[in-house]
Structures are given as structure tokens and as C-alpha cells.
Amino acid sequence: MDTQKSSSIYSSLVQSKAEGKKLLAILVDPDKFQPQHATDFLKTIPDQTTHLFVGGSEVPQGATELTVKSLKPSGLPIVLFPGSHTQLTEAADGLLFLSLYSGDNPEYLIGQQRKAARYLKESRLEVIPTAYLLIDGGNQSAVARVTQTQALPQDNIEDIVDVALAAQYCGARCLYLEAGSGALVPVSAAIIQAVRKAINLPLIVGGGIRSSAQMQAAYAAGADMLVMGTAFENQD
Numbered sequence: 326m327d328t329q330k331s332s333s334i335y336s337s338l339v340q341s342k343a344e345g346k347k348l349l350a351i352l353v354d355p356d357k358f359q360p361q362h363a364t365d366f367l368k369t370i371p372d373q374t375t376h377l378f379v380g381g382s383e384v385p386q387g388a389t390e391l392t393v394k395s396l397k398p399s400g401l402p403i404v405l406f407p408g409s410h411t412q413l414t415e416a417a418d419g420l421l422f423l424s425l426y427s428g429d430n431p432e433y434l435i436g437q438q439r440k441a442a443r444y445l446k447e448s449r450l451e452v453i454p455t456a457y458l459l460i461d462g463g464n465q466s467a468v469a470r471v472t473q474t475q476a477l478p479q480d481n482i483e484d485i486v487d488v489a490l491a492a493q494y495c496g497a498r499c500l501y502l503e504a505g506s507g508a509l510v511p512v513s514a515a516i517i518q519a520v521r522k523a524i525n526l527p528l529i530v531g532g533g534i535r536s537s538a539q540m541q542a543a544y545a546a547g548a549d550m551l552v553m554g555t556a557f558e559n560q561d
């Protein structure tokens with residue numbers, strides 16, 4: 326069997342971006358998810374869902390793998406979106422290998438990544454180097470709390486663009502603008518537009534998106550993929 330790591334998830338992101346096809350990832354937090362309810366959960370997610378993301382800021386050991394396995398019947402690519410290296414599992418298809426470029430905490434710029442590296446070398450998980458930018462969503466996010474970093478203010482668009490550009494020059498393959506799970510205010514269309522104009526990487530946007538009007542605004546501003554979690558939690 327081929328032991329090369331696949332790059333199919335990233336390739337499809339790049340292709341979708343080129344074709345203007347919009348992607349939707351539904352985020353499942355293993356800390357709040359009951360694997361025995363996976364079948365019912367999968368019935369509640371939108372038909373246009375293209376990916377499932379699995380991860381959270383604080384997840385008990387082992388819960389990620391159980392969650393991923395329970396979601397396999399969906400047939401959708403399952404991508405880890407981990408808050409910690411302890412959430413890695415080969416049961417998933419790929420991994421957003423996040424570096425928190427909006428903050429200045431070395432543990433989330435390179436520390437967690439070092440702890441994950443040996444596992445990743447031995448695993449078949451597709452690794453997608455992703456610049457993660459936390460943007461102020463109007464409340465205290467779990468990301469800010471856990472990483473002990475400050476979100477970038479929404480009104481300083483130039484600064485956000487500078488961080489995005491720096492991340493691109495550092496070699497990120499993908500950019501994630503995050504307002505935080507349960508954000509009161511999603512990342513603004515003006516920010517998405519400015520970042521889209523400045524960089525050419527696939528652009529993922531999440532945090533606080535609940536309505537189809539918000540989705541359309543983010544897509545129209547230039548997001549390639551949206552991530553929604555809270556809107557689909559606790560429906561059972």
C-alpha cells in the first residue's frame with residue numbers, strides 16, 4: 326500500500342478556490358458531543374456540508390477518536406482542528422496544523438507543534454499548515470483563554486492584513502480567520518475582503534456564524550470555506 330501522505334483535502338481546497346466553489350465545514354467539539362447520537366446529528370447538518378471538523382479547546386483524552394469514528398458514516402472528509410496535540414488521531418483524514426499567528430505565545434506558535442511532530446511523521450494524516458488568526462468576536466473566547474493571547478481588534482484591519490501576510494511569507498498554506506466559537510460578532514466582511522485581496526491562500530472563516538445571511542456575506546467577501554459549530558450543537 327502507498328505510504329505517501331495524501332494531499333487530497335488541501336488539493337480540493339485549492340481547486341474549489343480556483344473554481345469559486347464555496348465550502349462548508351461543520352465543527353464538532355468532542356467535549357460536547359455524544360458519539361452515540363452521531364447518526365441523528367448527521368441528519369441535522371446542511372446538505373451543502375463538504376467537510377467535518379473535529380476539535381475543541383479542552384477535550385478529554387480519547388474523546389476525539391471516538392467522535393471521529395462515530396462520524397465516519399457521513400462519508401465526508403474528517404479534518405482535525407485541535408486545541409492541543411493530545412487530540413491527534415489517525416482515524417481522521419487530515420489535520421489543520423495550526424499556528425496561532427495572532428498571538429505571541431510560543432506554546433501555540435511552535436510548542437504544541439513540536440509535541441505533535443513525531444506522531445505526525447509516523448502517521449498517514451494529511452497535514453495542512455494553517456495560520457490561525459484570532460479576531461475579536463465581542464466576547465472572551467475559549468481560544469483566548471486557553472492560549473493566554475489577545476484577539477486582534479476588528480477595527481484594525483491593516484494589522485490583521487499584516488499578520489496574514491506575515492503568515493503567508495512564513496509558509497502557511499491556508500489561513501483561518503477565527504472570531505471564536507460562540508462569538509457575538511463574526512469576522513466582518515471588510516476584514517475578509519481585505520485579507521482576500523492581500524493573500525492568495527485558501528481562506529477559512531469561522532466563529533459566530535449562525536444565519537444564511539451571515540454565510541452569504543462571508544462567502545461574497547471572499548471566504549472559501551466557512552466553519553459553523555454552535556449553530557448545530559445540542560440539537561438532540
Ligand code: 1GP
Pocket residue numbers: 352503504505506507508530531532533534552553554555556
Ligand atoms: C470555532 O470557528 C469555529 O472554532 C466555529 O464557531 O461555534 O461560533 O460556529 P461557532
